[in-house]
Amino acid sequence: MQVGSRASVTRSFSQDDIAAFHGLAAAEDSTGSVPEPLIGALFSYLLGVELPGFGTNYLKQEMRFHEQARIGEPLTATVEITRMRPEKHLVDLATNCTDAEGKVICSGRALVLVRDVGA
Helix, strand or coil, rough: CCCCCCCEEEEECHHHHHHHHHHHHHCCCCECCCCHHHHCCCCCCCHHHCCCCCCCCEEEEEEECCCCECCCCCCEEEEEEEEHHHCCCCEEEEEEEECCCCEEEEEEEEEEHHHHHHH
C-alpha cells in the first residue's frame, strides 16, 4: 500500500437489482436510473475488500454526482490512495465512477482508518 495504489471494480446493475434495492429501502423508483447508494456501495466494497482491505473503517466520504447511471450499463468504480498518515493510521483516497464510455458519473474522496498503514 502506497500513494498511487489503485483498485477498481466493474459492475452492471439490472432492473431486478434496482427493484430489490427499492424494496429494501421502502422507496419508489422515480428516476429510472441506478440509485446513488448502489454506486456508493461499489466504493465500500473496494475499500473493505481490495484497498486498503480487511479491517478498514470508513471515517468520511464525499461524493459528487455528475450524471445519472443507466440501468444495465457497466460502471467502473476506482479508489486511489492520495495520502497516507501512518502516525494516525489514516489513508486518504480519491474515488471515481465512470460509465462504459469513460464519462464521470461520480467523483469524490474517502478517509479511512487502517490498522497497519505502514510507512
